[in-house]
Each structure stands twice: as C-alpha cells, then as structure tokens.
Amino acid sequence: QVQLVASGGALVQAGGSLRLSCIASGRTLSTFAMAWFRQAPGKEREFVAAIDWSGDIIHYVDSVQGRFTISRDNAKNTVDLQMDSLKPEDTAVYFCAAGGSVMALTNGRGDYWGQGTQVTVSS
Numbered sequence: 001q002v003q004l005v006a007s008g009g010a011l012v013q014a015g016g017s018l019r020l021s022c023i024a025s026g027r028t029l030s031t032f033a034m035a036w037f038r039q040a041p042g043k044e045r046e047f048v049a050a051i052d053w054s055g056d057i058i059h060y061v062d063s064v065q066g067r068f069t070i071s072r073d074n075a076k077n078t079v080d081l082q083m084d085s086l087k088p089e090d091t092a093v094y095f096c097a098a099g100g101s102v103m104a105l106t107n108g109r110g111d112y113w114g115q116g117t118q119v120t121v122s123s
Contacts, residue, residue, distance in 0.1 A: 001026045004096050004114025011120045012086055020081040022096035022114060029053075029098060030074040032112075035105035036081045038092035039116070048094070049081060050105040057102050064090075086121045094119050 008020040020036070035050035049060045049070040058070060069082040079096060094117055097110035104110070 002029070002032075002098055002112040004098065004112055006094060006096050006114050006117040009094060009117030009119045011122065014086060014088055014121055014123050016086050016121070017082070017084045018086065018119060020083065020094055020117060020119070022079045022081075024077045024098070028074070029072070029077050029079070032098040033057075033100060033102050033105055034070075034072055034079040035097050035099065035102075035110065036070060036079075036094055037097060037108075038090075038094045038119075040092040043092075045108070046092075047106055047108065050102040051079065052102050059102050059106055083119070086119075088121045088123045090119060091121050092119060093117065 003025045006022045033052045036048040038048050039045045051058050051070045067085045072079040096114045098112040099105040099110040
C-alpha cells in the first residue's frame with residue numbers, strides 16, 4: 001500500500017506562484033510513475049502532469065504547458081508541482097497519484113490516489 005499526502009495549496013493572486021508537494025509512505029515511489037490531477041467545483045477530474053520513475057518522461061496537459069513543472073525526488077519519496085503564472089481557471093483541488101506509467105496516468109488510471117490540497121487563484 002502507498003499513502004499519498006499532498007500539501008502546499010493556498011490562496012494566491014493571478015500571476016503568482018505556488019509549489020505543491022506530495023509525499024508518499026508505505027512503499028518507495030521509485031518504481032511508480034507519478035502524476036498530479038485537479039478537480040474544480042462542478043467539473044470532472046482533470047489530468048495535469050505526469051512524470052515517469054526516472055524523470056525522463058514528462059507529460060503536461062496543454063493548458064499548463066510552460067507554466068507548471070513537475071519533478072520528483074525518489075530519495076525523499078516526493079513529487080512536486082511548481083506552478084507559475086497562475087490563472088483563476090487553475091483554481092481547483094489538486095491531488096497526486098501513483099501508477100504504472102505516464103500513459104496510464106494521463107488516461108486517469110492510477111493505482112494509488114492521495115487526498116487533495118486546495119489551490120485558489122484570485123483575479
């Protein structure tokens with residue numbers, strides 16, 4: 001079993017930055033691909049970014065490409081999401097997931113899911 005805990009969400013003004021962090025316990029993350037998802041009120045869960053176990057394969061949803069950066073530290077069992085140039089439409093609950101591959105996570109197929117952290121971007 002893997003437990004995932006996300007943190008770092010906050011209220012920020014448009015154009016600002018936040019860094020989210022997800023820490024795992026129970027098992028090492030080094031064999032998993034990791035991803036961030038988000039869900040805004042009244043909307044479906046949306047894939048945001050994914051990274052493979054080595055950090056060599058990374059995929060972003062088009063709407064965050066160039067603004068968000070996903071990274072991981074296998075020694076610390078963490079995966080981070082640096083979010084820059086935030087927009088009001090980025091407002092959502094963000095949560096992390098672990099899965100078998102970047103492709104599987106991009107298609108919403110995760111093996112483990114964490115609880116979310118609220119990100120609110122004011123205009």
